[in-house]
Amino acid sequence: MSVHFRKLALIGIGLIGSSxxxxxxxxxxVDVISVMTRRQETLEEARALGLGDIYTRDAAEAVRGADLVILCAPVGAYDTxxxxxxxxxxxxxxxxxxxxxxxxxxxxxxxxxxPTVHFIPGHPLAGTEHSGPSAGFPELFAGRWCVLTPGSDVPEAQTARLAAFWRAMGSNVECMDAAHHDMVLAITSHVPHLVAYNIVGTVADLEAATQSEVIKFSASGFRDFTRIAASDPVMWRDVFLTNRDAVLEMLGRFLEDLSVLQRAVRNGDGDSLEAMFxxxxxxxxxxxxxGQETAAADFGRPHEAPPAPETKIVRDHGGGDDA
Amino acid sequence: MSVHFRKLALIGIGLIGSSxxxxxxxxxxVDVISVMTRRQETLEEARALGLGDIYTRDAAEAVRGADLVILCAPVGAYDTxxxxxxxxxxxxxxxxxxxxxxxxxxxxxxxxxxPTVHFIPGHPLAGTEHSGPSAGFPELFAGRWCVLTPGSDVPEAQTARLAAFWRAMGSNVECMDAAHHDMVLAITSHVPHLVAYNIVGTVADLEAATQSEVIKFSASGFRDFTRIAASDPVMWRDVFLTNRDAVLEMLGRFLEDLSVLQRAVRNGDGDSLEAMFxxxxxxxxxxxxxGQETAAADFGRPHEAPPAPETKIVRDHGGGDDA
Incomplete structure (x- = not known):
């Protein structure tokens, strides 16, 4: 099957839409891409980046004549x-x-x-902590999964067309039931984001002096959480407003497990801790x-070289801040 | 001040010792490096890597004649x-x-x-999720902090010597009180590790089919937690056995904050969620x-290119697993 659409309408042009x-x-x-977004400023940004052929703030105009329409806006805007x-x-x-x-x-x-259109909800499991039209890049979906949740009334050939579109962009594609998707994603994505937002929030509440030390020393663990806690706030608000039950169920399990760990710490139960770790x-x-992660140490983060032996970086006293 | 030691004794030769x-x-x-470790196998690994000049399983022998001794073993072994x-x-x-x-x-x-030696506890805030003598690399400390906690009886010149040693390896150095270190690290490092271990543990308890889906879809958030949850189990057991009070205090704050977030999710309080995020x-x-993190998307993880347009990767049906 050849993958080809005459006109792709992207309703929303953030990280995912632009990618x-x-x-x-x-x-x-695709032959033609129409880009719709609500804010004029974002539309102009998309135009300057050359992301499409047609730019409009009118959603109806964007989809007219399109054989593929993809909503890429925050879920809270879908109804409208x-x-x-x-x-x-x-x-x-x-x-x-x-x-x-x-x-x-x-x-x-x-x-x-x-009833004349084929509605096939999708979710590319790809993203970075950056948002907006300029955050997109064409390799974003390569090697990542895209989940499709077609209803039972959708002809298989139509699902196959959309799957082929995602595969051509480098994705692996899996079809499943919408409810199952929401449960798996609650623990894979939603609870991790909630926990990351939470621990970063705990740090944000510390007194200023301590907070600046946490930032300084963040390489010791904390900074790993800050990446996903820097994700788009509106998108994540909508996730928690719309997947409440599955999130609360998985958060409940997480909290039960954390109580057990907390008790092991309180009781000095080294055997349990080591077994868990x-x-x-x-x-x-x-x-x-x-194939979903690099084995390189530290996510493959760059490590700068230390200064050459001759460099004069030594000071006369040992204390104080070197930065 | 020139940075030079005649003999450096490394007691323990894991990730930090080897680096x-x-x-x-x-x-x-340094002129001479002596390497001591408890297990013969690890000692042979260090020798094969050429990490030192003297190799021994006898700690007393290793430190004889050394003007700098650094304990790099798990904290649980320090007493002995x-x-x-x-x-x-x-x-x-x-x-x-x-x-x-x-x-x-x-x-x-x-x-x-x-009383004739100068005891200056230290903590380089650097590491990766890998352990053992082969995990080390000389750039590990570059641009990272090393905290020293000298007691009040240590002459400033001695602390300055050790600080110069760390700076020459690329570290920034900061001196502080031991108790303050433990409090700051509890929230910067220890609680994040506990939370990461916990969420990975929650996933490990899911039924096998769901767990394999979580692994498959881990790029959507979960995998960020798995890096630090892959850190050395014995080292982390010892951290929680020996910094209990500060960890329980910071974990308590984290749990209070999480209760607030949990309630916001339960009540569908979008404004609070968005403000927090x-x-x-x-x-x-x-x-x-x-300067403690890269601004590159996704920690700078490599993104592979999608397949060329001509590649035949399209299948005849849309469902199923593509892997």
Missing amino acids: IALAARRQGL LAQAIAPALEPGAIVSDVGSVKEHVVKVVAPHLP TRTRAIRRSIINA | IALAARRQGL LAQAIAPALEPGAIVSDVGSVKEHVVKVVAPHLP TRTRAIRRSIINA
Whole structure:
């Protein structure tokens, strides 16, 4: 099957939307790309970056004549957007999205769509901590998974077309039930983000002097959490508003386990601690073996070389801040 | 002040010990390096890597004639090691360590040492998730902090000598009180590790089918936690056994904050969630500005290019696992 769409409409042009634009163009998957976003400033940014062929703030205009429509806006805007595009959708078009939750998306989008289009919710499990049209890059999806959650009424051939589109951008594709997606993502993505946001928040509440020490010494563990805690706040607000039950269930398990660890620390139970800390190593090995992570130390972060032996960096006293 | 020691004794030769050996040698800071470790196998590994000049399983022999002794073994072994080296220590020698806790180290090591040596506990805030003699590399300390916690009886000139040693390996050096170190590190390092170990443990308890999905989809957040949860289990057991009070205090704050977030999720309080997720971004910016982190997306992890447009990777159906 050849992968080709006449017109791709991207409703929203942040990190994911702009990456799709760049990847689809590079791989020659579409003739025309229309870019819609709500704010004029963002639209001008997308135009300056040359992400599309048509730029508009009118969602209906963007989707007119499109055979592939992808919602790339925050999930909280889907209801309004679905209502806006519905009358302009071309019969036979595929309507998809990239939202981090799927049951809620089906609930708010599907009722508005005409029966002549094929609604196939999607979720590319790819991203960085950066947002906005300039954050996108065409390799974002390479080697990553894209989950599709087609309803039972969608013809298999249509799902196959959309899957082929994602594969051509480098993704692996998996289809599953929307509810199952939301449960797996709650523990894989949503609870980790909540926990990361939380620990960074705990640090933000420390007195200023201590906080600056935490920042200075962050390489000892804390900074790993700050990457995902720098992700787009509106997107993540919407995730927690729309996947509440699965998040609370997985957060409950996390808290139960943390109580056990907390007690082991309080009781000085070294055997339990060591056993717990040993078995977690196998999980990371599995992730590396699955090709989802680099085995390079420190995520492959650059390590600068130390100064040459002759450099005069020695001072006369040992204390104080060297920065 | 020139940085030079006649003989450096490394008691323990894991990630940190081997990195010190490589960096000190490269920078020409020492004439002779003696390497002591408990297990014959590890000693042979260190010898094969050419990390030192003298190799022994006898701690007393290793420190004989050394003017700089650094304990690089798990903190749980310090008591025994301090007793073993005490009679062989050269008057005037600096005795230091690299342990992640400092009050406990003072408590178990200081009573054994003769008054003729200078005991200056240290903690290089550097590391990767890898352990063992082969994990070391000479750039490990470059641009990172090393905290020294000299007691009030240590002459300033001796602290300055040790600080110059660390600076010559590329470290920034800061001196502080041992108790303050333990409090700052509890939130910067110990609680983040505990939380990371915990969430990886929660995943390890899921049924096998779900767990394999979590591994597959780990790029969506979870995998960031697995790096520090793959750190040396024995070292981390000892951290939690020896910095209990500070860890429980900071863990308590973390749990209070998490209860607030949990309630916001349960109540669908979008404004609070967005406000929380917004303020945490500033912390990451501070860390990047402090030179303790890369601003590159995804920690600078490599992103592979997508396949060329001509590649035949399209299949006839949309569902199923592509791996």
